[in-house]
Amino acid sequence: MQSQKTQIVIVGGGAAGLELATRLGARYGRRDHDIILVDENRTHIWKPLLHEVAAGSLDANLDEVGYRGHCHKWGYRYFKGTLAGIDRTAQRIHLAPILDDRGQEVVGEQELRYDYLVLAYGSVTNDFETPGVRENCMFLDRRADADRFRDRLLDQCLRVSRAMSADETSDARVKVSIVGGGATGVELAAELFNAADALSHYGLEVFDRGRLKVTLIEAGPRILPALPERLAESARDELQNLGVRVRTATPIVESTDSGMITGEGELIEADLQVWAAGVKAKPISGGL
Numbered sequence: 001m002q003s004q005k006t007q008i009v010i011v012g013g014g015a016a017g018l019e020l021a022t023r024l025g026a027r028y029g030r031r032d033h034d035i036i037l038v039d040e041n042r043t044h045i046w047k048p049l050l051h052e053v054a055a056g057s058l059d060a061n062l063d064e065v066g067y068r069g070h071c072h073k074w075g076y077r078y079f080k081g082t083l084a085g086i087d088r089t090a091q092r093i094h095l096a097p098i099l100d101d102r103g104q105e106v107v108g109e110q111e112l113r114y115d116y117l118v119l120a121y122g123s124v125t126n127d128f129e130t131p132g133v134r135e136n137c138m139f140l141d142r143r144a145d146a147d148r149f150r151d152r153l154l155d156q157c158l159r160v161s162r163a164m165s166a167d168e169t170s171d172a173r174v175k176v177s178i179v180g181g182g183a184t185g186v187e188l189a190a191e192l193f194n195a196a197d198a199l200s201h202y203g204l205e206v207f208d209r210g211r212l213k214v215t216l217i218e219a220g221p222r223i224l225p226a227l228p229e230r231l232a233e234s235a236r237d238e239l240q241n242l243g244v245r246v247r248t249a250t251p252i253v254e255s256t257d258s259g260m261i262t263g264e265g266e267l268i269e270a271d272l273q274v275w276a277a278g279v280k281a282k283p284i285s286g287g288l
Helices: 015-028 047-055 067-074 143-166 181-204 229-242
Strands: 006-011 032-040 077-080 083-087 090-097 105-107 110-113 118-120 121-125 176-181 212-217 245-247 253-255 259-262 268-271 272-276 279-281
Touching: 006 015, 015 067, 015 181, 032 067, 047 181, 067 110, 105 121, 121 259, 143 272, 176 181, 176 259, 176 268, 181 212, 181 229, 229 245, 268 279
Parallel strands: 006 032, 006 118, 032 077, 176 212, 176 272, 212 245
Antiparallel strands: 083 090, 090 110, 121 279, 253 259, 259 268
């Protein structure tokens, strides 16, 4: 009787999960091991690049990795699914039903056994339960989030461009507020200005980077707190030279339709609001 293969299940196809599945597949192949990568998406794009996708300076279609083609090449299997729970006693994971864009079930709840289980399902943005953030702010957790921001940015740029065409004296601006002075917030703020010059390719002939009003808001005393202060100050200078308004020691207590409310009650107006003020572990609906 043929012995059962050792089954290794990796939940999460991000940078860690995909790298692990690739290395295990390359080392063990399919002979004695069944290596399974589970992810709710069909493709992988490196999360630190999402700010470039959002600004439009990176075409995600050229940089993403398709799990189905990749797994065939590297000796593992791919399952599309979302982790719903873990039965440690039976050594099984439960995957939620897969629904289409109309909410209709494509595949029902699935169950996978494991001999070894690796949880690499990543993080999501932490809104710290700040009122209005979920309703009014955009996050950059997934490619879909970056695409949505890009669409809204282009729509707002088009509005401003049309206003300028109708009235040369118009003072219309595209106002973007970014909360969080870490790597994501800083890089997005800079990338918006770097990408602004390319907007003429989208039919915005009269638009220029001078019409962008980007505010980077950080609750702490400085941006990029993980870096040495000298580098953080240099980054701040570069941002300000680009035209970014950097606000430090400015906690946000609420997000509204009109913009951000600071701890001192000031309204920082914004057409687009991005929340990048920290992360937390991605929740599992069925618990552990």
